[in-house]
Amino acid sequence: ILAGEVTAAIHGVDAAMQAREQFLARFSKLTFAQAGDLPTVCNLGQSVSDAVKALGFAKSNGEVRRVAEQNGLRLVVESEGGQEQVLLTPDEAREPLETVIKDKLNELSGDYYLKFGRKLARITAAR
Structure with a gap:
């Protein structure tokens, strides 16, 4: 401290x-993979904002935008080699999750997660 x-x-x-x-x-x-029951995102066709709201992490698009502006919206990939986090912008939050994953993670292998502030969800849809 x-x-x-x-x-x-x-x-x-x-x-x-x-x-x-x-x-x-x-x-x-500890890794995210070792975390207990995490909420999951299965629909990659929805926007990142809609996924965050469906998870109950945010109540509005404005809240998602504010967290993204404060560098609190991220995609995370965990593999045996470690963890990689990618910040998402407010504009990217309006894009379909599938598009953002392809553009930002360049098909990195491993377990995918969506992080919103301190909240975390596992992305389980087929990639």
Whole structure:
């Protein structure tokens, strides 16, 4: 905790948050695949915003847009080699999930997840 406060004081809150995420990604042994029951996204034809709302993670398109503007909307791929996260923009949130996955993940193999802030869902539809 103290290291985070020192980093925030010297480099700013954003840098401290990024350093914490990097630390957790590097040293955490748990993976999303090991998480218990996660909600799932099966319909890749719907927009990212519609998927987020259907999961109950957001109530409106405006809420999805705001979270995306704050870098809180991500696609995640987990494989044996680690985890890769890709930020989604507010414009990409309006696109079909299938299109965004193809464009952003370039057919990376592994387990796919949709992350909205601290909320997480597994993408289970056939790819």
